[in-house]
Amino acid sequence: MNILIREMNIDDYEEIMKLWMSVEGVTLSDADGKEEIDKFLNRNRGMSFVAEDDKMIIGAILCGHDGRRGYLHHLAVNALYRGNKLGTRLVEHCLIKLRQEAIHKCHLFVLTNNQQGANFWDHIGFHKRSDINIFSIDV
Numbered sequence: 001m002n003i004l005i006r007e008m009n010i011d012d013y014e015e016i017m018k019l020w021m022s023v024e025g026v027t028l029s030d031a032d033g034k035e036e037i038d039k040f041l042n043r044n045r046g047m048s049f050v051a052e053d054d055k056m057i058i059g060a061i062l063c064g065h066d067g068r069r070g071y072l073h074h075l076a077v078n079a080l081y082r083g084n085k086l087g088t089r090l091v092e093h094c095l096i097k098l099r100q101e102a103i104h105k106c107h108l109f110v111l112t113n114n115q116q117g118a119n120f121w122d123h124i125g126f127h128k129r130s131d132i133n134i135f136s137i138d139v
């Protein structure tokens, strides 16, 4: 397989949305409009990645930080390409970028019903927190 991992840019938006909408375990919201993703990519330059073969984008991940902690969002690999370490490689690319920015811890959110996703993160070395709940509010 001839697969390239490269930085995500906003021109990838339509293809990435197609991928995100096609996989289980990724929930999209009003934070995922083109303008919002463009803003995210600009605030976190060079930190998000796509995997593509000759024809199309087959994997994607968003990565950013707030100056203190790193965050990963929306990791997805096309179901036909899973099991080839693409998910791992996408995550590694992000962690390298975070290290370069002197960010020493990275968090991510997994839906409570996404057991497969949770198993993947556990398998590649992330640990599930049982000491934190997420609280949210509309602003």
Ligand SMILES: CC(C)(COP(=O)(O)OP(=O)(O)OC[C@H]1O[C@@H](n2cnc3c(N)ncnc32)[C@H](O)[C@@H]1OP(=O)(O)O)[C@@H](O)C(=O)NCCC(=O)NCCS
Residues within 6 Å of the ligand: 023, 024, 025, 026, 074, 075, 076, 077, 078, 081, 082, 083, 084, 085, 086, 087, 088, 089, 109, 110, 111, 114, 115, 116, 117, 119, 120, 123, 124
């Ligand atoms: C999770 C996902 C990104 C994994 O992508 P992938 O490219 O198949 O993963 P990799 O090939 O890099 O897997 C790396 C390792 O994790 C293991 N693994 C992958 N998915 C796993 C799962 N669901 N449960 C347990 N282990 C898993 C692989 O067997 C591999 O193990 P190894 O290193 O011992 O060989 C992909 O299944 C996916 O897109 N799922 C749907 C979207 C999703 O749930 N994303 C996470 C949102 S929080």
